[in-house]
Amino acid sequence: MWLRPRRTSRGEPPLSRARIVEAAVALLDEEGIDRLTMRRLAERLAVMAPSLYWHVDTKDDVIDLAVDAIFGEVPPAADRTGDWRADATAVLTAWRAALLRHPWAAAVPARRRPTIGPHFLAWMEILQATLVRAGFTDKGLSAATWALYNHVMGSAASETALHITDEERRLGQEQLRANSDRYPTLAERGYLYDDDWDGSFTTGLGYLLDGLEAQLKQTP
Amino acid sequence: MWLRPRRTSRGEPPLSRARIVEAAVALLDEEGIDRLTMRRLAERLAVMAPSLYWHVDTKDDVIDLAVDAIFGEVPPAADRTGDWRADATAVLTAWRAALLRHPWAAAVPARRRPTIGPHFLAWMEILQATLVRAGFTDKGLSAATWALYNHVMGSAASETALHITDEERRLGQEQLRANSDRYPTLAERGYLYDDDWDGSFTTGLGYLLDGLEAQLKQTP
DNA sequence: TCGCCGTCTCTAACGTCGTTAGGCAATTCC
């Protein structure tokens, strides 16, 4: 009883929303989203599970806060080089890097609503400001924003979800070849077996930016 | 006891993998992925939950099968008009339509591995074959495939995850405006409040295809 | 200094979930 930690005895608060989110991110990084449990999270904080509910309404809130937190780790790169293409590439590359540092994060926004916490919005603001500066307006702006958003989130999600072992890769390729009558192209070229994700992201982004640039030149 | 349905009394099999998947798709369509439960699924089939495990190893298998099933509903549009751009657009539009008919489906592949069932692979085969016919090879082919894949899946996922009521939309916009010092661009243009998803998809796809076409012309 | 009040964590428990173990009837096979 008197062994129990006193609230003020150490100066550190025993529990707080910030500490919960911090622990959640650590837990997610180490063990993945399936192992994130209110009980396990509480254990990490040396606390019983129901105590968390004083600071947080629901487990989904924890996840949303965790996702937004990883966007807050690094301030959005807001370099203004004058070249909107370089600016956009910088923002999106840093965005992608943040997602890959926490592989569980990319999959979350697809499931529930895209997490629209303050840190995420800050990144979105930078991206869209760059596009506005480039000359996009209205529908074109909206389409460009979503296309780029989907490219970052999608490529990060695909990459993290498709991280398979060499054994699985070999097995998949084998099965494709066995059905090469149904999937002649896939069996020959094997879209699954190129794991140069960085390259695919960069090249794909290049395609997209090329298309955007062409659109700008067409109707300035 | 003797009231229990006899196996052969009606000719219809009481349970089968196909019937399970069919019921799962119906349940997912009607109630969403959160309400998909082995018990509820069993109830729909007038059966007890553990019986499902005779035909299926795990709940995740049911979901994977359900996702692949919706790709099997419509055979992939394999029109060959000679214009690869038109072919690609047709495939991707039909693909997107299939996803929007079953709004729960787009979110799944992002979470676990992209479902690589036979029906899904058939669509992927058509897409990649079109790109090969257009002239893509190696890294460029891989990047183009993933970019297009991410665009369809991502836009469907964003659309279905972000379907919010007008009330929520108004509230979000209000909050953005309240913080217009931090998010000046978003507050003014409001990327969230354009819900012309079809338009954004088509326009964005146009950007991407423009970029791909430019790449082809550059190095034929 | 005392007693009250709000803050915060605790114990206990509820209902639901995915899944396993094992039994038992019907059908099929030899």
Next chain:
DNA sequence: GGAATTGCCTAACGACGTTAGAGACGGCGA
């Protein structure tokens, strides 16, 4: 016609998110 197989059942386990309610603690007014 007995044996093996198929395919459903009942029962139950452990884990989950979450709620109810008790009680310890510090701060504050009298």
